[in-house]
Amino acid sequence: MKNSDTDVIIAGGGLAGATLALTLARVAPNLRVTVVEAFPLSADALPDSYQPSYDARSTALAWGSRLIFEELGLWSRLSEHATPIQQIHVSDRGHFGATRLNAKEYEQQALGYVVDNRWMGLCLMRELLQTNTQWQAPAEVVDMTPSEQGVSVTLKSGDDTSTVTAQCLIVADGGRSGLREKLGFQASHHGYNQNALIANITTSDSHQFVAYERFTDAGPMALLPHGSPSRAGHQSALVWTLSDNELADVLAMSESDKCQRLQERFGWRLGRFTRMGECNHYPLTLTTVGEPIRPGVALVGNAAHALHPVAGQGFNLALRGLMTLAEQFRLAAEQGRPPGDFQILRRYHELHRPDWQQTVQFSDSLIRIFGQSLAPIAAVRDAGLIGLDLLPGAKRLFARKAMGTGGRRAVINGPAASDKK
Template sequence: MARAATPGEDEGLDVAIGGGGYVGLCLAVALKQADPSLKVAVVDLRPREVMVKDPRASAIISAASRMLDRLGVWDAIVPQAQPITSMVVTDSRLRDAVRPVFLTFEGEVAPGEPFAHMVPNGVMVENLLKRAEALGVELLAPDAVADFHVDGTGVDVRMESGAKRRAKLLVAADGVRSRLRSLAGIQTVRWDYDQAGIVTTVAHERPHHGRAEEHFLPSGPFAILPLTGNRSSLVWSESRTEAEKLVAGDDFTFELELERRFGRHLGRLELAGPRHAYPLGLTLARSFVRPRVALAGDAAHGIHPISGQGLNLGFKDVAALAQVLIEARRLGQDIGALDVLERYERWRRFDTFRMGVVTDVLNRLFSNDIDAVRAVRDVGLGLVDRLPGLKRFFIRQAAGLTGETPKLLAGHPI
């Protein structure tokens, strides 16, 4: 089990990670598994029992599940993971009686390997936490980084508890409103969509057969993502004002509005979890690194959920950063030096920028009710649906299996 540090104790670390979500924990596991001699600590403001209670679920692409398998946690996760075996895309108005399907995706990226799974976030974090503890990662929770000071050989980290630690590298994995990013003086490019994403879980009478659905409605995309059993996870984009009303209102009104968007093809619906609304926007860090500091996950990039790639971008960061750090250490290089960290930035920056632009364009293209725009986008979706080669490329792209793939995402050890 991980040992808690005594307040005020100053033990030397190789890597301190601010943020104990799936990105921070996954990075800690990847580093310790590749090099057990590394001293790694994860700092999180939440107590351990709260860290594992995230009620949301996320789409885990094939490449990410390969990495989780390599890190020794996928076997424990998979009993509660729902394979996504197909996906349909529609484009309609809310009042339309029929929602024509313009695009379908089916198939596997390899025999027996679907292009994605739906995984409860709490299950994922719990198993990553158990693996981190088994490997000897130090968990400092509940606590948070209050401040840090960088010098030529390391970074002095001061915790809110009063503990002080020195590390060679500090990784900010503390979310889209990252405090560590601000303390590092890293600016962001950000704009607000005036939308909120409503997230909840729904039970339904009939089975979904692993099919995901994305309905493009004028207020934004409405995604139905299959979970184990007769349940689905919803990611429902609305104007911020409307979303706040729906979340704050009574269950009866919410379920009526839900049924208007979900439809009745899976039978009677029933809320099976809490509902929350999260503001949607685009946030891109102008730099991913500073001397002794690196950003990962939402601290580096926050994108619209229209493509379901936000979490998976974070896993790509983990795989790339872990590989860069381990390879540098094996060469006897300083893992916190700027020239080492810039290798990670060069690897991840373009992919992140491209995904940010793609999701921004898609959201603007599909979150409107302009007839001319609707006609163009529907023709485009129809053309893609009729080109099997292009569909296969998009599936592999969505599964994270194209481009310069880090070793962990290909299922290989670092």
């Protein structure tokens, strides 16, 4: 690849970077896009078929995210292994307050879906390899400086380094982005003094496509239906919030003792916990970047904002941001302006900022409100949950946030618009 031979470089070919690359291939096909990814990639390495693994990590996709993937032409394949969430049950352990959301009340097939990350990645790769998107893999972006063309990007592959000039650099290398700090972006970190333990579990009772958001005095937890997209099974994806000491205790336990501890915290709504798979964990921190743009550079996905996972908002928020950015790049291409033009990136930020501010506030408030154990606060909290069930307007607003509707998404044929469903 020669200097000035690309328009957009995407640093990171994970779910966010790959989705943006595919969106740009759909909405702005004349843009030259190069994805730089640390892991090797080739068409021969993609499996012919997908066999779900019990220990597969997964992502909760809101209904609004399904609409986005439909417009990108990806949903028909993605849905082959997408477990629907038909109901959401929100409760406060030890208190009477609870609320329930049902897809039928909103005339939807589902409120959302649970999809294995590996399956989502394979679907994206298969589609991307049929576009004109260029790949530098294995390689990584290690530095960037402004240039006459926009930005001069330094790539490293093994012991070799090279320099590529582009009009815009998109940083999509995740929440622990080393590139973000290297480029001088200021990130704000708020630690929750908690850890997320992620695992798949088996229960004696079927999940019946119900997702559970359970708030306890030790922290929130979520159980999401996982497995077959058409038959209600007994496997769920667990997000369990634990303190440092609790995490160390749980990790040292046998599988049966882990199931028993989880039973004590969650209860018996799914019967007995009979199996817990491989446990992954990471510290929980709310990370935001107030100004994720500068001339020729933008942060997206977890590099721009990383949320508490229990509300399931993180990737869905990122996806809406990617659609907003792709919309601005499409408009820039139509106007003959470079995608790294600061006015283009600033317009993207202005459009996406209200969404991420509201979503961050929504997710963070849930954790703070339900983290209070004082009796007066608990009483108000329980009254609020009951009120959601009794007040249709309030419940609909809560449902819209849970379903991820109302955000912007790219439209393949015609101008992008806000989703009004």
